[in-house]
Amino acid sequence: MAGQTERYDGIERYIFADVYNLFLKYKNMTNDEYHWECVNDDAKALYQKYKNHRLAREMIVATLTQLEHKLTGRVRDGLTHEQWEEKLKESHKIGW
Numbered sequence: 001m002a003g004q005t006e007r008y009d010g011i012e013r014y015i016f017a018d019v020y021n022l023f024l025k026y027k028n029m030t031n032d033e034y035h036w037e038c039v040n041d042d043a044k045a046l047y048q049k050y051k052n053h054r055l056a057r058e059m060i061v062a063t064l065t066q067l068e069h070k071l072t073g074r075v076r077d078g079l080t081h082e083q084w085e086e087k088l089k090e091s092h093k094i095g096w
Contacts, residue, residue: 012055018046019059023067031071039067 022042029035043060050056068074070081079087 011050011053015050015053015056015059018049019056019063022046022060023063026067027070029067029071039064 022039025042026035026039029039043064046056046060069076069084073080076084
């Protein structure tokens with residue numbers, strides 16, 4: 001089984017994919033009221049799709065927080081998004 005990717009068809013797979021696609025859709029958006037309304041409408045649609053399931057809800061909130069951090073340039077946990085990204089890139093160079 002080495003080298004094979006395990007397939008998982010549980011609901012989590014679909015939640016992860018939908019939330020990731022939400023992030024991809026808006027990751028480069030203009031930081032304005034109109035676009036944030038669009039993000040919030042799409043997030044609400046996902047809440048409804050997954051019946052406000054805890055995993056979906058928490059991932060959506062985390063994604064909205066990450067988008068805000070990325071798009072506003074605000075400092076979070078002492079770092080801007082760019083600083084945070086550079087720090088993580090360094091950790092990937094040395095491995096986990």
